[in-house]
Amino acid sequence: xxxxxxxxxxxxxxxxxxxxxxxxxxxxxxxxxxxxxxxxxxxxxxxxxxxxxxxxxxxxxxxxxxxxxxxxxxxxxxxxxxxxxxxxxxxxxxxxxxxxxxxxxxxxxxxxxxxxxxxxxxxxxxxxxxxxxxxxxxxxxxxxxxxxxxxxxxxxxxxxxxxxxxxxxxxxxxxxxxxxxxxxxxxxxxxxxxxxxxxxxxxxxxxxxxxxxxxxxx
Numbered sequence: 482x483x484x485x486x487x488x489x490x491x492x493x494x495x496x497x498x499x500x501x502x503x504x505x506x507x508x509x510x511x512x513x514x515x516x517x518x519x520x521x522x523x524x525x526x527x528x529x530x531x532x533x534x535x536x537x538x539x540x541x542x543x544x545x546x547x548x549x550x551x552x553x554x555x556x557x558x559x560x561x562x563x564x565x566x567x568x569x570x571x572x573x574x575x576x577x578x579x580x581x582x583x584x585x586x587x588x589x590x591x592x593x594x595x596x597x598x599x600x601x602x603x604x605x606x607x608x609x610x611x612x613x614x615x616x617x618x619x620x621x622x623x624x625x626x627x628x629x630x631x632x633x634x635x636x637x638x639x640x641x642x643x644x645x646x647x648x649x650x651x652x653x654x655x656x657x658x659x660x661x662x663x664x665x666x667x668x669x670x671x672x673x674x675x676x677x678x679x680x681x682x683x684x685x686x687x688x689x690x691x692x693x694x695x696x697x698x699x
Contacts, residue, residue: 519565521562522562522643523560523561523562525695526560526653526696527556527557527693527694528556528691528692529652529692529694530554533690533692534690535550535551535554535574536687536688536689537549537685537686537687539681539682539685539686540682540684541682549580549581549582549587549590551579552580553574553575553577554572554574555573556570556572556573557571558693565611566610566611568611568621570606570623571605571606572606573603573605574603574605574606575602575603576590576591576598576601576604577591577602595668595670597628600628601628604625605625605626606624606625606626607623609622609623610623617639619640620635621636621638621657625666627666627668628667628668630665630666632665632666635659637658638656640654640655642654650694650695654691654693655689656688656689656690657688658688659686660687661684661685662683662685663683
């Protein structure tokens with residue numbers, strides 16, 4: 482999902498524990514320079530799930546924040562280092578893999594009030610365009626589908642670095658964020674609080690903390 486690099490890191494400590502969107506033809510905006518080293522990163526990439534997090538956060542009961550993540554998903558990523566606008570991404574997430582650290586809450590989220598995982602087992606993101614905004618910042622626009630409702634979203638992407646790790650894998654990292662109104666996708670369940678306000682905020686922040694490995698697939 483927008484694997485962008487402007488610097489390289491030579492060493493990374495080892496861990497002892499051991500579908501395609503639509504591209505656009507526009508290159509970087511006028512006056513925004515691209516590092517020639519980006520060309521070396523052109524190609525397919527795959528998210529390394531043990532070192533990545535596809536997560537969300539939402540205000541609960543007006544005074545605290547619940548954080549969760551999805552642990553089961555597939556990814557198809559392609560970066561064009563000469564023309565970032567040709568980069569594309571697809572994520573297919575199994576919603577039943579949601580994990581907020583509370584079993585009862587997770588069961589509620591996969592039920593009919595929220596994701597309704599039996600009827601809608603997957604949510605997807607498919608990119609439609611990528612824009613270099615300058616420096617190490619990019620914006621990827623795409624279609625997010627939840628409960629068979631598809632709406633466009635913009636992801637703000639920040640490049641973190643690239644490295645050849647001790648196991649011989651070339652990997653890159655980035656952070657992606659966006660905030661959505663869940664009711665736009667039919668996630669309308671809520672409870673009113675006696676003191677005013679609602680139990681669950683309608684605004685949900687999606688967070689993509691990604692370490693991706695260069696893929697050998699063509």
